[in-house]
Amino acid sequence: VIGLISDNDESAYREEVQHLAVWCADNNLALNTKKTKELIVDFRKKTGTHIPIHINGTEVERVASFKFLGVDISEDLSWTLNTSSLVKKAHQRPFFLRRLKKAHLSPQILENFYRCTIESILTNCISVWYGSCSVADCKSVQRVVKTAQHITGSSLPTVDAVQSKRCLRRAHNIEKDSSHPSHRLFALLPSGRRYRVLRSRTSRFRNSFIPAAVTLLNSALHTDVCGGTHLPQ
Template sequence: MPSHSHPVALPQRRSYRNRTISTTIIKFADDTVVVGLISDNNKTAYLKEIRNLENWCQRNNLLLNVSKTKELIVDFSTKQERNYQTPIINESPVERVNSFKYLGVHITQDLSWSWHINTVVKKARQRLYHLRRLRDFRLPSKVLRNFYSCTIESILTGNILTWFGNSTMQDRRALQRVVRSAERTIHTELPDLHSIYSRRCWTKARKIVKDLSHPNNGLFSLMRSGKRFRSLKANTERLRRSFFPQSIRSLNQYITQY
């Protein structure tokens, strides 16, 4: 569903707005993503939004780089095989892929996070070598701890709110092995990733609750008692373990404890 595009130069891109209800435009720096909800195998609104974006760029003397534009379709339907029409930009078909990297996160068409976590673990393990070298130079534990936080923990927890909730136990063990290796090197206890994830869920949820202009503020509604937040209905385990249901549980757990 999402189509990933890299505009060559979009200084005025923030003025573009999506025009259909079933599509959303996500913009960050020089990256633009068109997300479309396709119902009954009908891609009309989604393709129309892409054409609108292409026309808008042409009117503003901008160019979409088709070679760096990718389309990723997420479809969990098992009833029938669907044939989706390929988007066309500047008379060139957009490449359809099974995964792509967006803002540092590897997103796959089955919304599993093993590939992303494997990449993160491999990168973090490379930094462990430098941590051991610093230890060999007999630097203080405080310096080693700061190095771990800046160069290893930051990699392990990058965008953790997006993927950790739906990670498998096998992937979590792989992540935690990196933390334990660092603990043995520094000779001090380090925060486990699940604790970091829970704390960040709570912190992010509090910010959303306080920000009435946040587009997802309405998902956090108090019950009649005014003490607990209403849980979100989740028909799938994937949704139940995603950020918003998890963050509401974190808020309610904090209220119960205090």
């Protein structure tokens, strides 16, 4: 359950939580309050007091970070915890890559192993978090790639390249799917040469997926124009 609290009015958010609890009870589902967590993201200079959420009379624990679908989300929306977790997990894989190299397997097999067991970890949901990572976090992720590249002896794609490719692919899929909730955010300008850029007052929003994807799409359109290909209508 995600709730946007405006003007310190939490009533809609709390009602939604209660509706969920009632729906679960009506459908013979039991909410485990001990496993339910509350994460508050608040960037105001003066933060108010947040009353704890209660489900069936039990207080829900408030946490500073939470792992959701394999991604560590922090209350300050920084990604240091997430990247350090991914890097730590990926660091366990080069050992097996070295063993395969000692067995004299071909560079192609080594590269396939890297993509399946190392790159898949480093780039998990990368379109969500990589754009807002700090320089230090980006370098720590790229160091794992350089280590694997040294072992395989092959030229491996950088994390930046993988992120750009996946953002573009996701953006194209959303742009083609009129039923997607974010479809309207990818709108071409009347000229048909560029997509409308979303206004962003903070770097946090500017580096998030939608604005970053629009920028990538515009760059791709510029390349298409230079190359003489047709623009989408």
